[in-house]
Amino acid sequence: MAVPILDLKRSFESIRPEIESRLKKIFDDQSFILGQDVKDFETHCEKYLEVPEGSCVSCASGTDALLLALMASDIHEGDEVITTPFTFFATSGAIARLGAKPVFADVDPNTYNIDINDAMKRITSKTKAFLPVHLFGQVCAFENVIDELHDKGITVIEDAAQAFGACRIVDDGKKILRAGVIGDVGCYSFFPTKNLGGCGDAGMVITRDKVKAERLKRLRVHGSGETYYHDEIGINSRLDSIQAAILDVKLKYLETWNEERRRLAEYYRLLFNAHALNDVVIVPSELEHNRHIYHQYVIRVTSKRNELMNYLNENGFAVRVYYPLSLHLQPCFKYLGYHEGDFPVSEMLSREVLALPVFPGLRAQEQEALVECIAKFFRRN
Numbered sequence: 001m002a003v004p005i006l007d008l009k010r011s012f013e014s015i016r017p018e019i020e021s022r023l024k025k026i027f028d029d030q031s032f033i034l035g036q037d038v039k040d041f042e043t044h045c046e047k048y049l050e051v052p053e054g055s056c057v058s059c060a061s062g063t064d065a066l067l068l069a070l071m072a073s074d075i076h077e078g079d080e081v082i083t084t085p086f087t088f089f090a091t092s093g094a095i096a097r098l099g100a101k102p103v104f105a106d107v108d109p110n111t112y113n114i115d116i117n118d119a120m121k122r123i124t125s126k127t128k129a130f131l132p133v134h135l136f137g138q139v140c141a142f143e144n145v146i147d148e149l150h151d152k153g154i155t156v157i158e159d160a161a162q163a164f165g166a167c168r169i170v171d172d173g174k175k176i177l178r179a180g181v182i183g184d185v186g187c188y189s190f191f192p193t194k195n196l197g198g199c200g201d202a203g204m205v206i207t208r209d210k211v212k213a214e215r216l217k218r219l220r221v222h223g224s225g226e227t228y229y230h231d232e233i234g235i236n237s238r239l240d241s242i243q244a245a246i247l248d249v250k251l252k253y254l255e256t257w258n259e260e261r262r263r264l265a266e267y268y269r270l271l272f273n274a275h276a277l278n279d280v281v282i283v284p285s286e287l288e289h290n291r292h293i294y295h296q297y298v299i300r301v302t303s304k305r306n307e308l309m310n311y312l313n314e315n316g317f318a319v320r321v322y323y324p325l326s327l328h329l330q331p332c333f334k335y336l337g338y339h340e341g342d343f344p345v346s347e348m349l350s351r352e353v354l355a356l357p358v359f360p361g362l363r364a365q366e367q368e369a370l371v372e373c374i375a376k377f378f379r380r381n
């Protein structure tokens, strides 16, 4: 049996006709950038996320969303931004790209998200923003420190690239905190492999702050409000009609797909329990009140992770390590002056994590065979 880490074909086939008819219309109209399809997609995202009209500003990628969010929050050279070292590179890449300084805090070993207590200890007079990541589809619970951060003049920017549709349900079910709209500005990615993924690069910034939203709309078109008149220096980062139309169709299925991912995660948990692998495999934990959407299903393997990974790959099961090197140890960030041992939890995770296939259309027999293979590996050794 060969099980891929992700097979986009399985969820695409059922929506192919709908997407093809939307694309045909775009080719008929020949309007490709920031057209009606883009407006419609932004409006539908606003409805889905229950935010006021005008809150969603689409752009060309998740990386650009981060860059635009930081620019609109006036992050400049020398400013400090507190963030996690255990994430995809783009999170701190965007900070450094603006000449600002990524200041890392360690992460929580259960959720893999930034450790809020450690983050708060790293605030200095230069701290301008706090940039947590909702990693692997689980919301980072930082709502209790927002007021304190605001009192210190710190903007909260969320990297929700992996968490479109994830939320926290608090106050006895009365309040829903959605990934991306808990802090001041949120960033989404619609890279093809994300839970809501286009057929190319795409992203979105979200903010309830109307002034900021208008500024973001200018920043994505070279900083011009009125065409050819530039109020500030922006970038070129627009969503195109083709991506918008595809994403608009897919958005309708996102809830169903996210629910399916949650069921797959629950089944993995049952399988690992049934095989009594708890001494070597730690399954992902869902923080109380969280609706984890399992962008990735990432276990911790406390011994022989690499051997297990090779064994599984040899047996046809595609498993991956996200992420093998904590960002504070990346060669490009050497100038920040961090060393091995600075973030023990993040470093431990990079040695122990293993992502298993999780995607709409993954079959029960495939999950069973995979966990069976993991059990076989540990019995053999």
Ligand SMILES: *Cc1c(COP(=O)(O)O)cnc(C)c1O
Pocket: 061, 062, 063, 064, 087, 088, 090, 091, 133, 159, 161, 162, 189, 190, 191, 201, 202, 203
């Ligand atoms: C995917 C991702 C990004 C970047 O998004 P792109 O659309 O690929 O530019 C940023 N942060 C995280 C955590 C991601 O997973």
